[in-house]
Amino acid sequence: MKRKAFRAAFPLTLPVMAGYLFLGLGFGILLASKGYSCLWAFFMAVIIYAGSMQYAAIDLLAAGASLITTGIMTVAIQIRHLFYGLSLIEKYRHVGKKRWMMIYELTDETYSLVATSEPPEGVDTGWFYFFISLLDHSYWIAGCTLGALFGTLVKFNTKGVDFVMTALFIVLFINQWLDTKEHRPALIGVGSSVLCLILFGPDSFIVPAMLSILLILTIFRKTLDKEETTHADS
Amino acid sequence: MRIPDSQALLMIFLMAAITFLIRVLPFILFPGNKKTPSYILYLGKVLPYAVIGMLVVYCLKDVSPLTAPFCLPELLTVAAIAVVHVWKRNTLLSIGGGTILYMIFVQFVFI
Numbered sequence: 001m002k003r004k005a006f007r008a009a010f011p012l013t014l015p016v017m018a019g020y021l022f023l024g025l026g027f028g029i030l031l032a033s034k035g036y037s038c039l040w041a042f043f044m045a046v047i048i049y050a051g052s053m054q055y056a057a058i059d060l061l062a063a064g065a066s067l068i069t070t071g072i073m074t075v076a077i078q079i080r081h082l083f084y085g086l087s088l089i090e091k092y093r094h095v096g097k098k099r100w101m102m103i104y105e106l107t108d109e110t111y112s113l114v115a116t117s118e119p120p121e122g123v124d125t126g127w128f129y130f131f132i133s134l135l136d137h138s139y140w141i142a143g144c145t146l147g148a149l150f151g152t153l154v155k156f157n158t159k160g161v162d163f164v165m166t167a168l169f170i171v172l173f174i175n176q177w178l179d180t181k182e183h184r185p186a187l188i189g190v191g192s193s194v195l196c197l198i199l200f201g202p203d204s205f206i207v208p209a210m211l212s213i214l215l216i217l218t219i220f221r222k223t224l225d226k227e228e229t230t231h232a233d234s
Numbered sequence: 235m236r237i238p239d240s241q242a243l244l245m246i247f248l249m250a251a252i253t254f255l256i257r258v259l260p261f262i263l264f265p266g267n268k269k270t271p272s273y274i275l276y277l278g279k280v281l282p283y284a285v286i287g288m289l290v291v292y293c294l295k296d297v298s299p300l301t302a303p304f305c306l307p308e309l310l311t312v313a314a315i316a317v318v319h320v321w322k323r324n325t326l327l328s329i330g331g332g333t334i335l336y337m338i339f340v341q342f343v344f345i
Contacts, residue, residue: 014326015325015329015330018329040242043246044246048246048249048250049250050249050253060249061237061245067248070245070248071252074249074252074253075252078252078253078256080292081256082259082260083285084257084260084285085259085261086274086277086278086281087277087278087281088260088278089260089261089266089270089274089275090275090278093270094266099261099266103257103261104254104257106257112285112289115286159337160307160336160337160340160341163333163337164329165293166293166294167311167332167333167336168329169289169290169293170290170316170319170328170332171325171328171332172286173290174315174319175325176282176286185280185281186283186284186286186287187287188287189283189284189287189288190288192288193288193291194291197291197295206288206292210288213284213288214277217276217277217280217281217284221273221276224280225276225280
């Protein structure tokens, strides 16, 4: 059962493998440049496991930021993750104890894979999502650790390689778009975010964007929830 | 030049704890053994579409449309990915090709 789930999950994680290895490498190189060994990179990749947060952590560590500053920064950068759990309550419902591990590993990229994919026929749902989560985490750990170890040996120009994550989200967005006739939720997501980005600027737009998405989805629930209500109430 | 290891560890633990707390909070508020409110079920259906859209914007938040190169590398790459993906429906081709195209743009074309 596990082997089957692993085989189904692995191909889906390949784009994340590429992205996490490169971004992890970048993190490891930066961290090492501040005088921290690969053990620190490994440790942070295992227990924090968050892309943009770990990049911010390098600056916080280097500046010797206070715990209060560290805490506020963490909340500000990570708050978007609230949405991930909120939309996976049902999917992770019958997964058992391993769901705590899966929740721990719920990054942007893992969320987007889990939210946009269903296990193939005959594959256990829980283990399928578990292996997506675990594989992604292992790529990140490998990338961060290798970056701190051998990062200085990378000689080719890596500028722009972080676009791999943007490309992943764009592709998943297109997949979702082509899979449904109801495009309003996707448009609400993009529209609210762009509007809030213009109004609040890149550093503080995410909370207003989340709130407005939630608000608009709530206001239009009656029209957007139409066909599905029968499933939900049965 | 490094802060004491104990302080660094404390900061790392704090970041990890807050990150996990944010990720786990919805699951604590709506535990699996109780019937999930229909509003949350509704959000589970529509939020993924909105959130992936939000993540695309989040990834592109730091590009500036007012200064050179005026988002051109990003716009062209996004357009290329969209065309190739709708045409071929090959995830790895779209992502890999898109990334390489973007790297060529920012390294050789729009310097």
